[in-house]
Amino acid sequence: MTRSVDNAGRPFNRTLFTIVVLIGMFASNINQTILAVAQPTLMQAFHIPASSAQWLSTSYSLIIGVMTPVTAWLADNKSSKTLFEWAMGFFLLGTTLCYFANSFAALLGGRMIQAVGGALLAGIGTTMLYSVYPLGQRGTVSALMGLVFGLAPAIGPTFSGWVIDRFEWHDIFGILLPLLAVAFVLGLYGLRSVVMVNRAKLDWPSVFLSALGFGSLLYGFAVVGTRGWLDWQVLGGIFCGAVLVAWFVWRQLHIATPILKMTIFKAPTYRIAVVITALSQIAFAGFEFVLPLYLQTVRGLSAMNSGMCLILGALVNAAMSPVTGYVFDHYNAPRMIKAGLLIMLLGTIPFAFVTAQTPVVTVVLLYAIRSLGFSAVQMPITTLGINVLPPELISHGSSGNNMMRYTASAIGTAILISVQQNVANTQAGHVATLADPQALLGGYHVAFALVAVLLIIALVTALRLSTKDKEARA
Known part of the structure; x- marks a missing residue:
C-alpha cells in the first residue's frame, strides 16, 4: 500500500511522498503560532506595542488568505512537485531572512516571504495527499493532517518559549532551517506530480x-x-x-x-464544512494567541512556562488523530464532529471565569479538553467536505477551505486581540499595561467568552450535517 503511480504512470513510494509533504505542511502550520509567546520579547527588542507585534502573526495568515484562491489555478496548471519545491524555497528564504533580521521591518518582511511559501503549501499539500489516497482511506489522510494541523500550532508556543528562555529569539528560526533544508532536498527525490493538470488561462x-x-x-x-x-x-x-x-x-x-470554481459551494455538506472550519479555526488559533498573553501578563509566567502549559493539549491532539481517522473511515463522522465541538465548548466556557489565582494545572487540563475536541473537528470536517466533491474539484475544494480557514484565523485573531485590548483599556481608564492586571484580566474574560459564542454557532451549524450512515461516510 506504499506504492502509487504519478501522472506519467511511474510508481513511487507513497510513504516517503507523504512524509515530505507533511514536513512542509508542519513548517507552514507551526509558523502560525511560533511567535505567540515571543510577543513580549519582540516588543522589548524592537520597542513596539502589542498591536504592532501582532502583525508578525496576522500578516502571515493574511498573505496566505490572499494567495490561497490563486493556488487552485496553480494546482490545475502547474506540476504539483514543482509547486511544492517552490513553496519550500520561499520558506527557506523567508526563514533565513527572519533569522538574520535586525529590525522589526526586516523580521516582518521575512515573515511575509514565509507566508508566500505557506500559501502554496496550504493549497497544494492538501490536494497532493488527497490525490494519492483513495476515498476509502481518506480517514488516514485526515489523521495524518490532523497531527500537523493540531500538533504544529500547539507546539509552536512551547518551542519558541523554550528557545527564548535558553537562547535568543533569532534562534526560533535558526533551528527550523535544517528541517526545511532536509524537506527541500527530500522533495527533489521523493515527490512526484500527482495532481492532474488541466491547463486554463489565468x-x-x-x-x-x-x-x-x-x-x-x-x-x-x-x-x-x-x-x-x-x-x-x-x-x-x-x-x-x-x-x-x-x-x-x-x-x-x-x-x-x-481561478476558484464556485461550483464547490453547490454541495450542501461542503458549505457547512467550510463554515464549521472557519469558526473552529478562530476558536483554536485566536485562542492560542490570547491564552499565552493571559499566562504571561496576568499570571507572570515566563515564555517557556506559558508555552509548556499548551504541551499537554498538543499531545492529546497527537494521540487522538489516529483515533479520529479510524472513526472517520469506519463509523459516523458527523456525530464525532458534533461531539468534538461540544467538548471544545465545555473546555472553553470556564476560561471566561479564570482569575489571577486559578491553578495553572486547571488551565492546562481545560486546554487539553479543548484540544481533545478540536482533534475530532478540524481535519474530519475538512475531509467530510472534500469527500463530496468530484476528483477534478479537489484542488478547488482544498483552496476554498484553506482560504476560509486562514482568513478566519487572521480576522479572528485580530478581533480577539482588539476586544481584549479595548475592554482592558476601558476598565483601566487608560491604555492598559502590565501594571493593570485586573483590567487585562477583564479583557481576557470577554475574549474567551467570545470564543465560546463562536463554538455555539459552530455547534448549531453542525446540527445540519446528516448522520445517515451513507452520507456520513461520503
Whole structure:
C-alpha cells in the first residue's frame, strides 16, 4: 500500500511522498503560532506595542488568505512537485531572512516571504495527499493532517518559549532551517506530480480582485487594535474589502475560466464544512494567541512556562488523530464532529471565569479538553467536505477551505486581540499595561467568552450535517 503511480504512470513510494509533504505542511502550520509567546520579547527588542507585534502573526495568515484562491489555478496548471519545491524555497528564504533580521521591518518582511511559501503549501499539500489516497482511506489522510494541523500550532508556543528562555529569539528560526533544508532536498527525490493538470488561462482581473479584496478586508480587521472600530481606515478597509470580495465571487460565477470554481459551494455538506472550519479555526488559533498573553501578563509566567502549559493539549491532539481517522473511515463522522465541538465548548466556557489565582494545572487540563475536541473537528470536517466533491474539484475544494480557514484565523485573531485590548483599556481608564492586571484580566474574560459564542454557532451549524450512515461516510 506504499506504492502509487504519478501522472506519467511511474510508481513511487507513497510513504516517503507523504512524509515530505507533511514536513512542509508542519513548517507552514507551526509558523502560525511560533511567535505567540515571543510577543513580549519582540516588543522589548524592537520597542513596539502589542498591536504592532501582532502583525508578525496576522500578516502571515493574511498573505496566505490572499494567495490561497490563486493556488487552485496553480494546482490545475502547474506540476504539483514543482509547486511544492517552490513553496519550500520561499520558506527557506523567508526563514533565513527572519533569522538574520535586525529590525522589526526586516523580521516582518521575512515573515511575509514565509507566508508566500505557506500559501502554496496550504493549497497544494492538501490536494497532493488527497490525490494519492483513495476515498476509502481518506480517514488516514485526515489523521495524518490532523497531527500537523493540531500538533504544529500547539507546539509552536512551547518551542519558541523554550528557545527564548535558553537562547535568543533569532534562534526560533535558526533551528527550523535544517528541517526545511532536509524537506527541500527530500522533495527533489521523493515527490512526484500527482495532481492532474488541466491547463486554463489565468484570469488576471480575478487575481487582482482576490488580492485587493482579501487584503483590504484583513487589513481593516488587523488595525482595529490600534485605531478602534470607528476609524476610517478600519471601516474603509472592511467595506472596500467586502465589496471587492463580493465582486471576485461574482466574477468566478460568470467567467469560463475562474481561478476558484464556485461550483464547490453547490454541495450542501461542503458549505457547512467550510463554515464549521472557519469558526473552529478562530476558536483554536485566536485562542492560542490570547491564552499565552493571559499566562504571561496576568499570571507572570515566563515564555517557556506559558508555552509548556499548551504541551499537554498538543499531545492529546497527537494521540487522538489516529483515533479520529479510524472513526472517520469506519463509523459516523458527523456525530464525532458534533461531539468534538461540544467538548471544545465545555473546555472553553470556564476560561471566561479564570482569575489571577486559578491553578495553572486547571488551565492546562481545560486546554487539553479543548484540544481533545478540536482533534475530532478540524481535519474530519475538512475531509467530510472534500469527500463530496468530484476528483477534478479537489484542488478547488482544498483552496476554498484553506482560504476560509486562514482568513478566519487572521480576522479572528485580530478581533480577539482588539476586544481584549479595548475592554482592558476601558476598565483601566487608560491604555492598559502590565501594571493593570485586573483590567487585562477583564479583557481576557470577554475574549474567551467570545470564543465560546463562536463554538455555539459552530455547534448549531453542525446540527445540519446528516448522520445517515451513507452520507456520513461520503
